[in-house]
Amino acid sequence: MKYLSAFLIIVCIGINGCSEPSKSYSLVYVTDANIQEMEVYKTDLTNEPIKLFGDTSYYVYGLAPSKDGRSIYFRDFKGSTPDLRKYDVKSGEISDFIATEFKEGGMDMTKDGCVVYVSNKDSEKPEVYYINTKGEETRITSNDFWELSAKFSPDGKRIVFSRQITSPDSTDVTGNGELFIYDLKKKVETRLTDKKGFDALPDWSPDGSQVVFHGCVEGGCHIFIINRDGTGIRQITNENDNRWPRWSPDGEWIAFTSTQNEQTDIHIIRPDGSEERKITKSPKREEIAEWILNID
Structure with missing residues (x-):
């Protein structure tokens, strides 16, 4: 997928199929519906979308809403290297979060403010970094x-991430990708997936017992779910090309x-x-949805 000047749109989804959700969660995603500028909208799928902001200063791709719904962290490709920035939902202000001469991305944050992200600041290839509540940073991975795509487990004790592994018959690092889980307390890394193709962009179930991800082989990608211990893998989509899965906070979608x-x-x-539904219907690109808590 190309990194485009984008709209960010928040779409309220009815939990358990309701058109007016009792739990105020929304979806945030990017679109190039107006390629001249990046704009932010909010809609309940019934009324006209509400514009939150518009600016030509950023190329947005990769979103990470905070657990309290007050901020949206995003990857900005406007400069020579991608940086991480923060959008304040209440004030509408955008500020730097991690902005250096290196490539940063793939971030997530716990409720108490711990951060995980990937960067190539110490290596030619991106590695995983962890920042605790005291602001102390630790490099989690160190390899070739x-x-x-690093994500915290709901309890903040583990990190799941994707690793691009060189194919046996090629030097192309994008040939194979597997998922790994890192235990922050034990400081132990465990391989989660071991199958043909490229497994990436994982996310946890709300109870932390399962991981959803997309798996790609020649011909396309589909959405899979696997137990945290590596058992019970199953494919839940069968048509089209499907990527970037994100589990709803209530576990229903x-x-x-x-x-x-x-x-x-x-x-x-x-x-x-079951019950697959198409949410967006414009002729433009709409991609990389993330769930966010409404604070209005």
């Missing part, structure tokens, strides 16, 4: 591979980006693979 005829849209689906 590429790390990306998984949002993902689906591509059909080169058109990307946001879909939601039940964890058992």
